[in-house]
Amino acid sequence: MGGNIAWKEHAATVAGCGLHYMRAGSGRSLLVLHHDIGTVERLPFYDALAARFDVIVPHHPGWGRSERPAWLRHPRDIAAIYQWLLADLGVSDVCPVGLGFGGWIAAEMASLAPQRFRRLALLNPMGIKPPEGEIADQAILSYIAYPMLGFHDEAAFKRVYGDVSTDQLEAWDIAREMSFRTAWKPYMYSQTLPHLLGGVRAPALIVWGAENRIVPVSAGEAYRSALRDATLTVLPGAGHFIEMERPDESAKLVSDFAGAN
Template identity: 30%
Template sequence: MTTHLLLHGGGGVQTMKAFADLLAERTGAQVLLPTHPGFGGTPRPAELTGVRELARHYVTMLDEHDLTDVTVIGNSFGGWLAAEIALAASPRVSAAVIVNGIGIEVPGHPMTDISGFTLAEIQAHSWHDPSKAPTPTATGPSPDVLALIGYTGPSMTDPGLAARLGDVQIPVRVLWGESDRIVTPEYGKAYAAAIPSATFTLLPRTGHLPQLETPQQLLDAVL
């Protein structure tokens, strides 16, 4: 059976829940939506010291559950994780989809530093139409953003990632919201260019979180 492994970003697992339901309904496939250890108030094991270690954690999970023909779909930080899982060359993973991923360094097109942003400020940079974003219920940095920085470090990049992506062997689709102000479309094009097997698709009228802002459009692009 085909399996889709959905990997959420710094906004937490709730940013993927509705899209997971939509994907399962459309495809009839098994859809897995884990919460990354350390997010949502969950414990983070000491051995999960960075993004590569978390990627290996998920590859081990696929092995333990004997899953095959897995397509990994990740948004933002989850896109970085999807790239690392693709690099792990697990025979269980057949394809990866990176949606507005972070993690690489792109000269002239740096990622916006959101470490001190409020939720409202993050939304303003993340949505094509911020008026459609959920109303923030808290002030200050989100606990999930703090968990994110625990994996990525303050820069939220790996200086060696872009060069390593040249070793990816499986098919990869890089999908990008045209209005993303966290990581711009030029950043996305550089992401795709670093992966020999990748294609790049620009998604109109959406930002950093297409699965929330334009889920049907993202679904069509994924499938």
């Protein structure tokens, strides 16, 4: 599925910051927001979505190939940058697809503009303090140990990252630095976000890996309660990086949800 998708690289300048994004496909727009560990260039999950939608995958400011704004302090800043980007792109029918840390950004975007989106898809989103358990702290874990913790199936990690190149390690260090710059304390959640999600009009799909060792599923339940129209789907045998671990199922869930009228 989707092996021949033609991705194009784009550059934009938003808030004085050079942003890199990839785009492919046509139809309704999906804004796919990557994890705290950044993203590789191509993923089967992205291809599967681009077979049916106009898919926009930016590198967060400071991550990957996007420039670092020295002033950036919070995922809410990134949310505002992406609202600006969407306005510049002139896309209107948009469903953000937030992955982990990107899910937090997506939720902030929705809370800032409760009528902006038609639908909202959150896969293992960070951003809310789990009522039970804690968000795993990457600061005390090594570069490979942390991403690996987010995979239930180690073979899936190997499939995506292989033996892990030094370039990838460097990218993870930069991603980690950006995570610290934007989400150091409280670590990976906002104390105000749960109170602000109730205004969001868009129906929300929340997907959780039952074996998520980075963000406990109790945070998924908290998201469902905070949003006015949300479903929580828990996939057994999957971890935090669910779109890399189970690309077909994840893409089908998102496609069915985002494609519905």
